[in-house]
Amino acid sequence: NAGVTQTPKFRVLKTGQSMTLLCAQDMNHEYMYWYRQDPGMGLRLIHYSVGEGTTAKGEVPDGYNVSRLKKQNFLLGLESAAPSQTSVYFCASSPRTSGGHLSYEQYFGPGTRLTVT
């Protein structure tokens, strides 16, 4: 199993350009998440999905869009990149909570380092 993979690993954009980050998981997980990591800020949730065809906003959704057309893929789009979106982006997935007193941990991808100039 490859686990969670992210494409690309690095990208440099000019202000106003658009791009899509791809996250793929081969663990048949229901839940997928996009985070951004900035120095001193920890990980902040951008958007997440609890299943194919469904998405929801997280803590910092502005300037981003997402789509989950296939269960294994979760795409993060930047329509008009801004320097404030310079960050490291992490994708994560986890199985559906099975009920009772159990919640699974998240499995993370290796990250995408994005610089917007």
Place this chain on the structure above:
Amino acid sequence: AQKVTQAQTEISVVEKEDVTLDCVYETRDTTYYLFWYKQPPSGELVFLIRRNSFDEQNEISGRYSWNFQKSTSSFNFTITASQVVDSAVYFCALKNTGNQFYFGTGTSLTVIP
């Protein structure tokens, strides 16, 4: 509202010393889950432990141990006899009965040989 506080931004210890990383959380839910992750210099996030709110039993795994105290809303992480390979950023996270995880800002640990 859910919140996770890791007040220690950076810690440096000499190899073989013990070190405790603090994590304090806030939630109104009675059912919740707490996690610790490690992020070594290579950048990937590695899961270390999960604990649910109904299980206050402390856990030990090798040189790692975790102390969960609901009375003080804390879930602290201790590394015994630290090693250089323990140098990393450590994140504490909280998940309530919703689908979101809430991360602390992380503690950067440096173990000096």
